[in-house]
Amino acid sequence: MSLSTKKNAIVGQLGGPTSVVNSSLSGIIQEAVKSKKINYILGMRDGILGLMTDRIVDLEKINSKDLYRLQHTPSSILGSCRYILKKEEFPNLLRQLERYNIGYFFLIGGNGTMETGRQIEQYCKKNSYQINIIGIPKTVDNDLCSTDHTPGFASAARYICFSVLQGGRLARDMKSVDKYVVLQTVGRNTGWLAASSALVKSKEMDAPHLIYIPEKPLSRNKFISDVKECIKKYGWVYIVCGEGIRWEDQRFVATHYSQNNNAIEFGAMGGGSAALNLHKIIYQETNYRGEFQITESLSMCAIDRVSKVDMDEAYTCGVKAVELAEEGISGVMISIIRICSNPYKIKFSTVPFKEVALKIKPMDEKYINRQGNFVTDEYLKYIKPLIGKIPKYVEL
Secondary structure (H helix, E strand, C coil), X not given: CCCCCCEXXXXXXXXXXXXXXXXXXXXXXXXXXXXXXXXXXXXXXXXXXXXXXCCEEEHXXXXXXXXXXXXXXXXXXXXXXXXXXXXXXXXXXXXXXXXXXXXXXXXXXXXXXXXXXXXXXXXXXXXXXXXXXXXXECCCCCCCCCCCCCCCHHHHHHHHHHHHHHHHXXXXXXXXXXXXXXXXXXXXXXXXXXXHHHHHCCCCCCCCCEEECCCCCECHHHHHHHHHHHHHHHCCEEEEEECCCEECCCCEXXXXXXXXXXXXXXXXXXXXXXXXXXXXXXXXXHCCCEEEEECHHHHHCCHHHCCHHHHHHHXXXXXXXXXXXXXXXXXXXXXXXXXXXXXXXXXXXXXXXXXXXXXXXXXXXXXXXXXXXXXXXXXXXXXXXXXXXXXXXXXX
16 A cells, blocks of 8 residues: 555544444545545544554445445444543654555544544644544534534434434323423533424423423522423423533532532543432422433434434535545534525535534524523424424324
8 A cells, every 4th residue: 555656544433423423434435435536445443542553444345235334324333432642642643644654534523533633633734744634523412613513413313302202102191100201311511402302392281391401500499390380280291301401500410419520521420310310309399200211322323213314414524524635625624504494405614623622512592492491493493404204193
């Protein structure tokens, strides 16, 4: 490979998986194989760790049938990591890039991944190593800045919608036994995913009744008041909460009974659960029996509920990344700009790493109701074209 004047490309999947992250990978591979500027397309096992430890996959060997199947395969097929490069590791990283003759570097991930890309590009420039680094957005949290939404989010939101649609019917039909249900979604800093559940609410009495998100600190008294009001009005209550919701004093609800509120590592809420703690509080205050539903990371790999819009956009992000790299562009992440919601229309653009790296995009205030316990119609307009068709069930 080193005898060729053409450079090789390498791709890695970093951070938590999504239902469509392999769709982006498929787009990268397909476009790179066709490229007249790229020699070979390689993959890193377990993200950046694979490059550092010579666990490299030859992606040229994938046939067209498997490439199509890859697009419809959930989770991160190359393996992933949440590794933060240390300063002293960059010289070895550069040697590895030289060893594999890498001239094109593709990183699929979130805001932490874009920071990794930014650091690598800066180090390579400082050491006069020519490389084009492109970031492909990916996260179920939808918290990346400077993009309308993030590939992976819509499919995770569709998973949550179906869970609440079906779980809500279960809760309604069992209200003579269980008066409340609390469903917890992932989302340690933002409530985009929890909020998406509102899309399945057709009538006032339908689930969900209450949605609590990290952007709006929660008052215990107001929470109990909301719950009791819904039970009085409907005979039951269905609550959706993000894993990272906080009390008014900024303590995580998930670690409400813990002395250590700093036990947070990549979304693991100190070993606790917001849904379990809210469930316990409701029981203590009402003595009613209830249930909790915690989907955790299932929404990050549910290909059976994938959003077609999401899969198509994820694939196109991969294709665009290769096209940009071939043009000599570097240090940017692919972004999505919404032109119109109805009919739904977008265009692809780019944003510099520095505008995305380690930054978080919270839900806009216009998407949250005044009470801080549900969404507005504006949010429903935003989310609807991303999710796809929601089934309607018979009523007796």
